[in-house]
Amino acid sequence: MFFKEIIFDLDGTLLDTIDDLGTASNYAMEQCGFPTHPLDKYRQKVGHGIRNLIINALPQGQSDETVDKALAIFVDYYISHIDVHTKPYAGIPELLRDLQAAGTKVAIASNKFQRGTEKLAGKFFPDIRFCALFGNREGAPLKPSPEIVREAMRLGGVTDSVAMVGDSPTDIKTAKNAGIPAIAVSWGFRGRDDLSAEQPDYLIDNIEDLRKLILP
Numbered sequence: 001m002f003f004k005e006i007i008f009d010l011d012g013t014l015l016d017t018i019d020d021l022g023t024a025s026n027y028a029m030e031q032c033g034f035p036t037h038p039l040d041k042y043r044q045k046v047g048h049g050i051r052n053l054i055i056n057a058l059p060q061g062q063s064d065e066t067v068d069k070a071l072a073i074f075v076d077y078y079i080s081h082i083d084v085h086t087k088p089y090a091g092i093p094e095l096l097r098d099l100q101a102a103g104t105k106v107a108i109a110s111n112k113f114q115r116g117t118e119k120l121a122g123k124f125f126p127d128i129r130f131c132a133l134f135g136n137r138e139g140a141p142l143k144p145s146p147e148i149v150r151e152a153m154r155l156g157g158v159t160d161s162v163a164m165v166g167d168s169p170t171d172i173k174t175a176k177n178a179g180i181p182a183i184a185v186s187w188g189f190r191g192r193d194d195l196s197a198e199q200p201d202y203l204i205d206n207i208e209d210l211r212k213l214i215l216p
Contacts, residue, residue, distance in 0.1 A: 002216050005105035005131070005156040007149055007180075009166035010112055011046060012188030014092050015120060019085035021046055024078035025057045028070045034059060043189040047168045049111045049136050050074065075113070082116060088124050089187055091207035095215075096128045102216050105156040107132035109148045109164070109174070131156040143170050146178035163201075163214065172198040185210065 011017045022039035029036045037045075037057060045056040054071045055062070062070075099106050107130055110117045117135030121128075132152035134140075141147055153162055164175035167188025172195065175182035184200035186192045187207075195203055204210045 001213060002161060003104060003163050003214055004158045004161040005107060005153065006099060006214055007107045007109050007152050007162065007164045009171045010108050010110035010117060010120065012167035013165060013185055015086055015088055015124060017086045018042055018189060020082060024074050024081060025053060027077045028054065028074040029057055031073050032066065032070045046189060047111060047170050049142050050113050079116060082119055083123055086120065093125060095207060095211055096125055098215060100128060104216065105131045105158060107152040107156060108134060109143065109152055110135045111142050112136060144173035144177055146174060149174060149178035149180065169194055169198045172200045
């Protein structure tokens with residue numbers, strides 16, 4: 001199938017970031033005197049922006065002041081330890097390079113905060129010219145708002161033949177809200193059942209099948 005532009009989620013789709021996200025969240029919990037969580041439990045807590053990540057990691061009913069304090073600790077620690085364990089999923093750098101060589105526009109649309117999105121993309125994909133590199137920015141709504149997709153399409157200079165690739169129900173909803181095909185990948189932070197429940201247009205289990213679908 002031919003696509004003019006592919007918009008990728010970042011965490012759980014291009015990069016395995018869960019251990020660094022969980023470690024930074026646990027550091028913030030410890031510094032604020034709260035219990036920590038097994039790193040694997042963060043798979044269900046991420047994907048909705050870092051403020052929601054911290055709210056979900058804290059015990060219920062915390063004040064805005066406590067959330068703000070824990071969030072500031074998290075950001076300071078995470079940005080300094082953002083790539084300790086993080087790595088691309090096997091085959092992803094090659095896929096991005098091949099898409100670029102084929103003339104397909106590639107973009108990132110993430111709910112990760114903008115500074116972290118830019119730092120990870122620059123480190124792990126330095127040779128990719130993303131037409132849009134979007135994280136959570138002030139004044140911009142989080143996914144599943146379709147606004148981030150529409151802006152990525154505008155910057156890519158395309159109006160059709162665009163798809164979104166992501167690992168979460170949020171990504172599927174974002175694509176549907178924007179009126180573009182939703183390609184769900186099962187190697188990320190959500191289980192196949194969670195993805196199937198949102199009825200994506202495609203549900204992909206491995207990088208080779210994704211290559212066959214999106215490479216012209």
